Amino acid sequence: MNIPSKPTPEGPYCIRFYKHYGRSPAWQLVPQAMTYLQESGFAGRSDLPPDFTESCVVAIGEDGKAIGFLTYDCGRESWIITLSYVVPERRRKHIHTALFYALRDKAIEQGNVVSIDSTTHVNNLAAQAAFEAQGRTKESINYTYSLKDSSDGKAPQSRGRSFEEMRMPEYLLERFDAGPDGLKNMQAFINEKAAEGYSLHQAIECSACQWVLIFRRNSAGS
Template structure:
């Protein structure tokens, strides 16, 4: 019997003229065939961001959240999208094996995720972030109908290419979280409760951006003692 993390939708087979594959949802990425893509994605992200990590060896992050993956005929994953959240799904890692790019596989995965969110009924938004240098990802996101809503700025005070090994917190928890929030009838009281929840998870409020009367964008930063 398959575990919950191995349950797949057998009717979600997709293919192109060049590569047949199946779209599968997994509850735990680390226990899925897509887990081998995580270190590949990490290395590529580092190169795009030009952070100087190329000569530093360290363990890749461990993603235990859900993912949707494209599985080839040989049973090996060729693409994935990792996501998490309750009413808002945040995509924190997506990757397609280089030789299978430009074949709409990533778009097929996003469309499958979108349909799953619509069927689930309580998902109000699917959000993601990418580096300013990743023009290919930005073009792909806009082609999929995603809307650019905010831009994050950073001011580095230290070069991280110092051969310092990442901590367990860095490997398991992203440094920043960007969470859209609608105060609704509860007003700022509801927002404070949400901020308290994130604080309990190890994040502190970094910035609050008011978009309209009720809609905000909250940016959380991993607390120093969790880094």
């Protein structure tokens, strides 16, 4: 098994495990995490806060407050991450990855755990890129056909989209090797996607030459 190396953390904090997240500093961040998912459009119809008895691993700052956490459900052979979150001002500092690697090491030490599983929204491409950089493997994609909106019971607005709009995904995630020509090659690739109707939404640097590029479909008439 290829285990990625641990990142170098930025800023002082410690990582601790708790049997029940309801008795950890993480419980104060859970409402904030759920609000973020809902406002970003990343929450599904059935997404609920984790049960207070679920286990968690927490990153705790110098002031004793949680700055990030993962809650997880411990099965006999598989652990399932049910919710993960890092406060906005501490993102892009390897905290989420440090939390995941701490959980991975605990599972390896226990000995009987076969896998650590997780899901995320199809449009949460930043999370998908982070998961892949951590060594996680995409194994399946779930589909749903909504007959009613969960909030008002009416038909979903997406039914009014044209066939062309529905055929083109709203977001694209592309891995890119910059190669010897560096950013020149990347710009050419971005121009190709622009001709296809996509603009660059975010670029995530994984290494000196490896990038994950997130493109967003241009709206009609833009």
